[in-house]
Amino acid sequence: MIVSISWRNVWRNKLRSFVIIMAITVGLVGGVFTVAVYNGMSEQKLRTAIDTQTAHLQIHARGFQKNKDIRLYIKQPENILSAIQEQQDVEGVATRLIATGMAATSTSNAGVQLNGIIPEQERRVSTIYQFVREGDYFESGKKNQILISSKTAKKLKLKLRSKVIITLQDINGQIVGAAFRVGGIFKTTHSLFDEGNVFVKKQDLERVLGAGSTINEIALRMKSIGQVEKLLQNFESKFDDQELDIQSWREIQPELAYINDATWQINFLILIIILLALAFGILNTMLMAIFERVKEIGVLMAVGMNRFKIFTMIVLETVFLSLTGAFVGLGVSALLVRKTNSSGINLSRFTEGLESWGLGNVIYPQLEAHFYLNIAAMVVVTALLSSIYPALKALKLNPVDAIHG
Amino acid sequence: MSIIKLINIDKTYNPDTIPVHALSDLNLEFKQGEFTAIVGPSGCGKTTLLNIIGGLDQPTSGKVIIDGTDLSTLDRGQLIDFRLQNIGFVFQDYSLLPVLTARENTEFIMQLQKQPKKKIKERVVTLLREVGLEDKLNVYPTKLSGGQQQRVAVARALASKPKFVLADEPTANLDSHSTSDLLDIMLKLNREENITFIFSTHDQRVIDKARRIIMLEDGKIAKPELVKQEVI
Incomplete structure (x- = not known):
């Protein structure tokens, strides 16, 4: 009642x-x-x-993240890659060669991070290909193609098929330069990321750097974000004896x-x-x-x-x-x-x-x-x-x- | 045997400022089955007396003993429970819960007593039939006339089978027809269930039907009590 x-x-x-x-x-x-x-x-x-920058997990040679020195590459990456292959929870893995350099045209120049990628691998880890506004995502098969952001294109006054000169240090510390042609222009939703990153094929970058088959970043995408910490702990104990930095997206971008x-x-x-x-x-x-x-x-x-x-x-x-x-x-x-x-x-x-x-x-x-x-x-x-x-x-x-x- | 004893009751309001003596040295007893009217001019202490008998108010001095229980020994919670088990109340303005139907208002007290559902249902129907409202069981108070509401209030007061019913000016808001009906119902219940009724009233029609009349004046019994042998 x-x-x-x-x-x-x-x-x-x-x-x-x-x-x-x-x-x-x-x-x-x-x-x-x-x-x-x-x-x-x-x-x-x-x-x-996660989709465009960090992936879920990244593996580098120790100190690479701080210095971005291409001489700090991953030793015996095949052991790591075969360990990754055994993981059921991994959706995709991408091997990268990363270097910093200067992009220049006749009118302007800008500091950039060159991401040497294998496009087929990258599609399973990063969604950058979805943000291509003009041109294509290395689908032409041509050599020395470069994918730049619309922001960089505007800054350097570049268009599709424009030529851009990249200057950077090779594996021996010598300054080298190479001409790339704009094959695609992308625009993500993060202007700071767009401003600082360009993408080239890994084999093209390896040739310019004289680096052979070199990997200084392995990026992993998991089937679910909840599985990241478990895999991180697993790899940290498994590769404890190697000089590696294994980091989840949390450590790579702590502010995120x-x-x-x-x-x-x-x-x-x-x-x-x-x-x-x-x-x-x-x-x-x-x-x-x-x-x-x-x-x-x-x-x-x-x-x-x-x-x-x-x-x-x-x-x-x-x-x-x-x-x-x-x-x-x-x-x-x-x-x-x-x-x-x-x-x-x-x-x-x-x-x-x-x-x-x-x-x-x-x-x-x-x-x-x-x-x-x-x-x-x-x-x-x-x-x-x-x-x-x-x-x-x-x-x-x-x-x-x-x-x- | 007396079921209510008032011994040397004094009630003074505002004792520390401007004292108002509502009751002075009052001694009264009420027996089972009485039908008593307490009468007197406004401010003579009728309502105060009923409040004290009902345990709603405490005397400044003196004792109220109901069926052997001294009310002054009970704390607030015990007094509420005592009232629930022993006393029925009928108020001048009916005071039914507007959100409950006639049936629900009547069974409410029995539910507070935690009586069995079957018993509640039977008694409520019986009581509402006795007060002539068997066809208004599921009607809300706002849809009932004043006389009908007061009859529900009487049924509510009796539902818990109290030792006595205190009714404060129960007919004050009723027309003569409703008053007559209500008094007949209460008299019938008084006779059939031997329930003690104590009224405060100005109403001559109630006074005429009462078997015992206590007249108060300035908080004291003003005249010798009138006890009638038969109800007219």
């Missing part, structure tokens, strides 16, 4: 209940959607970085890992702030409800309803009111997130800012199902906390004073 009374009490003053339910709805929709957008951005940034880890904390903070504001609204509504029913509560005490039951009745009423708002709010939020997740939110007006952050101009808000349950639980906790003061206020009523006003 207490449950029934509490539920029906919610609907006694329909306008007041409607107002607070709407407040909860609007608050939750705002909060949940903000969180979903932030999640979408965070996920997109992480995915783009931080953003990923901090996402749930930021989400939690956003929701806490919104629920805190809602708590005062709920508290106010329940106080009004109690003051309106002072006489009725006095009568209930007089006829024998004990303090625990009165307390329970008010707490339940608050929870029902809040959960109704949560139900509506989360329902609307889920629909909104679902809709925008499939259509995306076009923020092309802010392209420049977003790209400097490694984001595309279309954001896809997203939330996992358990998040909605967590919010519902947080609303219940908020309702419980908000109900305590009005319930205690009711318990302090003296039946005689309450009945006779």
Whole structure:
């Protein structure tokens, strides 16, 4: 009966209940959607970085990441590659030769990182080929083709089939130069990455450097991001005796890992702030409800309803009111997130800012199902906390004073 | 045998500021099955007396003993439980829960007593039939007339099988027809179930039907009590 009374009490003053339910709805929709957008951005940034830059795991000769010295190459890479072949969880592996140099045209020059790749391997590890806007991804089969970003093309005033001179140090430390022809122009969603990286075929770079078959980076893509740490530990112990740096995407881009880890904390903070504001609204509504029913509560005490039951009745009423708002709010939020997740939110007006952050101009808000349950639980906790003061206020009523006003 | 004993009851409001003596040195006893009206002008202490008998208010001094239990020995929680088990209340403005139907309002007290569902169902139907509302079981108070609401209130007060019922001006908001109906119902229940009824009232129609009349004036019994042999 207490449950029934509490539920029906919610609907006694329909306008007041409607107002607070709407407040909860609007608050939750705002909060949940903000969180979903932030999640979408965070996920997109992480995915783009892994897809185009870091892969899931990278293996280098010790010290290479710091110095980018091509003489620090991986010794006996075939042992490592055969160990990788045995791993069921690895989706793709790419061997790379990386060097830094200067790209120059008749009008301008720029410092770049030359990524010597094997395109067939690379397609299973990186999605750079999907970002090619002009030309192709080394599909012509010609020698000394170079894939540059549209940003670099603009800076060096290059077009498709333009010639660019690359100057760099060879394996013996001698300065060497080579002419490459622009075979493709790409544009990812990360302008800083685009600015600093060009791609050439590994065999072309090896020829220029006089390096023979040299590998100074092995990049791995796993079937799932959750398998990275396990494989990392496995390889660290397996290749402990070799001079290698084996790093997951977390170590390669720690700021990315931080953003990923901090996402749930930021989400939690956003929701806490919104629920805190809602708590005062709920508290106010329940106080009004109690003051309106002072006489009725006095009568209930007089006829024998004990303090625990009165307390329970008010707490339940608050929870029902809040959960109704949560139900509506989360329902609307889920629909909104679902809709925008499939259509995306076009923020092309802010392209420049977003790209400097490694984001595309279309954001896809997203939330996992358990998040909605967590919010519902947080609303219940908020309702419980908000109900305590009005319930205690009711318990302090003296039946005689309450009945006779 | 007395079921209610009031011994040297004093009640003073605002004792530390401007004292108002509501009841002074009052000694009263009520026996099982009485149908008693407490009458007197406004402010004479009728409602205060009922509140003290009902354990809703404490006397400044004196003792209230109900069926051997001294109410002053009970804490707040025990008093609530004591009222639930022993006392029925009827209020001037009916005070039904608007979110419950006539049937639910009546069975509410029995549910608080944790009585078996079957027993609750049977008694509620019986009581609402006795007060003439068997066709209004599932009707909400707002859809009932004042007289009908007060009849539900009487059924609610009796549902828990209390030792006595305290009714504070129960007919004050009723027309003469509804008052007559209500009094007939209460008298019938008083006779058939031997339940003690104690009213505070101004209403001559209630006074006429009471078997015992206690007149209060300035917190004291003003005249010798009138005890009738038969109800007219």
